[in-house]
Amino acid sequence: MPERSVAELLELDRRHVWHPYGPVPGRQEPLVVESASGVRLRLADGSGELVDGMSSWWSAIHGYNHPVLNEAARGQLERMSHVMFGGLTHEPAVRLAKLLVDMSPDGLEHVFLADSGSVSVEVAVKMCLQYWRSLGRPEKRRLLTWRGGYHGDTWQPMSVCDPEGGMHELWSGVLPRQVFADAPPAGYEEEYAEHLRSTVERHAGELAAVIVEPVVQGAGGMRFHSPAYLRVLREACDAHGVLLVFDEIATGFGRTGALFAAEHAAVTPDVMCVGKALTGGYLTMAATLCTARVAEGISRGEVPVLAHGPTFMGNPLAAAVACASVELLLGQDWRAEVERIEAGLREGLAPAAGLSGVRDVRVLGAIGVVQLDHAVDMRAATEAAVREGVWLRPFRDLIYTMPPYVTGDADVARIARAVCAAAKEG
């Protein structure tokens, strides 16, 4: 492998590489990461390490370079890195499906192993539309969601993201037309619950499903909602013949203090998407789970198979690491770790509430958010965090963190200081 200097890497990056939501290559200056271990990212320019306050976008819950996950990847690599999943199966995929079914809300029984969160949402939507087609109700093909959500960057997920001022505003008018309910208020309000019920009822004839991020809307605005609305949705969906999909891609695997956010409301959805932390952030894999009712409905149709089969579905390497990550999580007192981080973030972010320009400070599980009353100056905020030795990725009016669960108390305090500094300067 040719040795390249940091300057050469950056020059090639500028010339050729497109980053997520990045401009045309050539107009961005990313930091070059050389390696990562525990909760630290080592920078290639020799300037040292940054504590990762982002868990690589909610995924690296066990930190980086974890010996157990490394061993799972190495062991599987020696046996089989990939094999097609059509007509073949293998132990890592079967074991992972069983683990997911056992740990998920009761009633979810069938697992489709996809290759990214966005695709797992596409699969969820296809499951719901196919279910109704199979039952002779093809007109039930729209989705209802509440405003302010984020479900991914492919076509169907984009259609249920925040329609106003969101990341996909560019595509309004082109995307499938969905139904949007108002975003939930901060607490529980019966008036809003009634709005949800009546919106489901009014559109039930054309609705295949309601899809929401339970309890926490992530990339759409880092909003926290009362779990009671999930029960309202469950009842309304049952009453009016609509399926319920929970997108737990960001919230799953303990992030909100429950294994899945659905547990805060003791509600089982008909379909559930997980991803991100599924492989501990090591490899790209996501999953769509559904109930026997949904699977049996699909199998009664003219096309009695789920019409989806990506090349890298059920990738054994990713599945083996996912099994190790899930077992690692369940084998420890993860709840205590998340509670510890929650307490640290509450204490460390409290001073942000007194800063001018700060509208709100909120913490839930291992998620801490400072919301400004203006659009954040991303460069100034990021640089302020880096000066504190922390990696953050602010967006819109938000400076937030969701650190790995293995982040020690001193590093949690450091992350909180960095969030406050970013809020001051951003």
Ligand code: PLP
């Ligand atoms: N759904 C939610 C709730 C997410 O937060 C994300 C990613 O941020 C996605 C779906 C899309 O997942 P991916 O980026 O793996 O495609």
